[in-house]
Amino acid sequence: MERELFEAAREVMQHAHAPYSEFRVGAALVTVSGRIFAGCNVENASYPEGWCAEASAIAAMVAGTPKTERRIAEIAVVAERQEKVTPCGGCRQRICEFGTKETIVHLCDEDGPVASVTLGELLPFAFGMKGVG
Structure with missing residues (x-):
């Protein structure tokens, strides 16, 4: 599954709207029911308002x-x-909202997965979610 997620993330990364940083990012997730969803960064001239x-x-x-x-x-x-x-701090908390401490986060470069960690390892002191941290 990690390679399939990487390929989906790499593909959607090409659609990123990053005219200010020119730093394109892609992400793909799989739900426990097996559905895959992907997204890319979308910058805005008002930097904090980007996705x-x-x-x-x-x-x-x-x-x-x-x-x-x-x-x-x-x-x-x-x-x-x-x-x-790696996901930024805000996105670590966003993943936590819909994940568990066992959720696997694949850290990739342009060629593929480089490392895999659990969300509990990536965000050991999360708040607002039972069982994480």
Whole structure:
């Protein structure tokens, strides 16, 4: 599954809207029911108002699934020109909202997965979610 998620993330990364940073990011997640959702970063001239790739993938999942299926099993993140990209702090918390401490986060470069960690390892002191941290 990690390779399939990477390929989906790499493909959607090409659609990123990153005219300011020129730093394209893609993310793809799979729910516990097996559905895959992908998203890319969308920048805005007002920098804090942009969307991260992980947030876009999560929004696609929320828009496309009933509440009972909104649990992230795994997510892959890839960026151009960066080895082993990790979700930002805000996106770690966003993943936590729909994941568990066992949710697998695949850290990728442009060629594929470089490392895989659990959300509990990536965000050990998350708040607002039972069982994480």
